[in-house]
Amino acid sequence: MKEYRTITQVAGPLLFVEKTEPIGYGELVNIVQSDGTMKRGQVLDTSDEVVVVQVFEDTRGIGRDSGIRFTGETIKMPVGRDMLGRILSGGGKPKDGGPDIVAEKRIDVIGAAINPYARSSPDQFIQTGISTIDATNTLVRGQKLPIFSGSGLPHNEIALQIARQAKVPGSDEEFAVVFAAMGITKEEENQFMADFERTGALEHAVVFLNLADDPAVERIITPRLALTTAEYLAFELGYHVLVILTDMTNYCEALRQIGAAREEVPGRRGYPGYMYTDLASIYERAGIIKGKKGSVTQLSILTMPGDDITHPIPDLSGYITEGQIVVNRELHRKGIYPPINVLPSLSRLMNLGIGEGYTREDHKKVSDQLYAGYAEGNDLRGLVAIVGKDALSERDRLFLEFADLFENRFVRQGHDEDRSIQESLDLGWELLSTLPEEQLVRIDRDLIHKYHPKYRKAAKQEA
Numbered sequence: 001m002k003e004y005r006t007i008t009q010v011a012g013p014l015l016f017v018e019k020t021e022p023i024g025y026g027e028l029v030n031i032v033q034s035d036g037t038m039k040r041g042q043v044l045d046t047s048d049e050v051v052v053v054q055v056f057e058d059t060r061g062i063g064r065d066s067g068i069r070f071t072g073e074t075i076k077m078p079v080g081r082d083m084l085g086r087i088l089s090g091g092g093k094p095k096d097g098g099p100d101i102v103a104e105k106r107i108d109v110i111g112a113a114i115n116p117y118a119r120s121s122p123d124q125f126i127q128t129g130i131s132t133i134d135a136t137n138t139l140v141r142g143q144k145l146p147i148f149s150g151s152g153l154p155h156n157e158i159a160l161q162i163a164r165q166a167k168v169p170g171s172d173e174e175f176a177v178v179f180a181a182m183g184i185t186k187e188e189e190n191q192f193m194a195d196f197e198r199t200g201a202l203e204h205a206v207v208f209l210n211l212a213d214d215p216a217v218e219r220i221i222t223p224r225l226a227l228t229t230a231e232y233l234a235f236e237l238g239y240h241v242l243v244i245l246t247d248m249t250n251y252c253e254a255l256r257q258i259g260a261a262r263e264e265v266p267g268r269r270g271y272p273g274y275m276y277t278d279l280a281s282i283y284e285r286a287g288i289i290k291g292k293k294g295s296v297t298q299l300s301i302l303t304m305p306g307d308d309i310t311h312p313i314p315d316l317s318g319y320i321t322e323g324q325i326v327v328n329r330e331l332h333r334k335g336i337y338p339p340i341n342v343l344p345s346l347s348r349l350m351n352l353g354i355g356e357g358y359t360r361e362d363h364k365k366v367s368d369q370l371y372a373g374y375a376e377g378n379d380l381r382g383l384v385a386i387v388g389k390d391a392l393s394e395r396d397r398l399f400l401e402f403a404d405l406f407e408n409r410f411v412r413q414g415h416d417e418d419r420s421i422q423e424s425l426d427l428g429w430e431l432l433s434t435l436p437e438e439q440l441v442r443i444d445r446d447l448i449h450k451y452h453p454k455y456r457k458a459a460k461q462e463a
Contacts, residue, residue: 077229132340144283210222279317369440
């Protein structure tokens with residue numbers, strides 16, 4: 001293997017190497033320091049004059065006398081069935097004290113979006129055990145659904161709860177979780193590890209942990225390693241895989257940092273102009289392939305800087321993905337967990353995975369009526385602040401009380417409370433029964449007579 005000693009510049013995590021042979025994009029590089037220690041990197045840019053190498057580790061100690069060896073290979077992830085139950089670093093190395101992964105295969109991590117012609121339409125309900133997701137913003141198998149949060153909000157707790165509770169009800173098919181954390185603190189790492197071990201969720205999970213003090217370059221690789229693992233489990237072994245990526249904001253900050261080191265012309269708020277394409281290369285690796293047994297479903301979590309939903313990261317994510325779950329600071333201040341606000345939240349594929357044969361025939365109607373009732377009650381809170389509660393009509397007071405009930409009984413649940421979809425829908429009916437029947441304008445009369453607590457109670461008494 002030829003070794004070059006033509007490093008002309010070291011800028012942050014980047015090396016600029018001159019006078020090389022033709023080199024391919026994404027090629028792996030070994031960097032040999034003067035003391036003989038070796039570091040690894042990857043070709044980020046290549047031209048006739050200069051090759052730009054991004055180093056996966058700290059660049060301290062690398063100088064012009066360091067040797068550069070181009071391996072001719074791209075980054076490959078060793079994958080195998082025994083990966084389940086393992087905790088790995090953001091670079092794919094064992095972090096749990098266990099042996100190296102016994103590779104049944106080595107797969108290129110760059111991957112590709114699923115060909116639209118080969119995609120199968122998502123249509124199977126995934127139960128997370130969280131009412132505000134299952135009942136009103138349903139996640140379906142093969143979907144990509146981000147969670148928009150803010151700094152200091154319990155998005156990590158929500159991610160962990162989904163990781164340990166997610167299942168496809170009534171199915172005996174193999175289900176797995178791939179959990180990738182990027183740029184997390186040591187405290188968050190301990191929280192994740194303790195939760196996985198406490199609940200036993202690690203048995204059917206593969207965990208990748210990239211810490212805040214790990215190189216930013218590694219953060220670029222972590223989600224791709226996780227998705228490569230998920231694709232192998234799904235499309236080679238037939239698992240239905242839920243991929244949880246947290247926090248995509250840290251990933252985008254790493255993109256910006258590397259872009260600045262390369263002296264690229266910045267786009268919106270200093271992020272690279274290609275960030276949309278880069279995010280799409282991650283999000284579009286979710287889905288179902290025709291003729292394959294497994295599926296890859298994605299829940300990506302991102303913190304919105306300044307709680308700004310128009311910030312480039314949530315804005316671009318919203319264009320690529322199929323909806324969003326919004327974590328709300330006001331609900332969090334009220335002590336409500338999980339503080340998910342259903343009003344700005346949306347699941348564009350919800351209708352494909354609910355109804356008779358999937359969840360229950362009344363699901364869509366109950367969801368619509370709960371949303372309408374809560375939206376009206378929430379609007380009335382603004383009116384009360386101006387005119388006072390005494391100025392409201394009897395009907396308006398009922399909707400105002402309904403909004404409080406909805407938050408305190410439907411939205412609020414325990415960190416380990418795993419509600420089935422039937423329990424969530426029955427709870428929805430219980431709340432709707434506090435409103436006059438004539439106000440339930442979004443539900444068919446036959447469904448009211450079948451599921452309304454008043455009629456169910458009467459039917460039981462007759463029986």
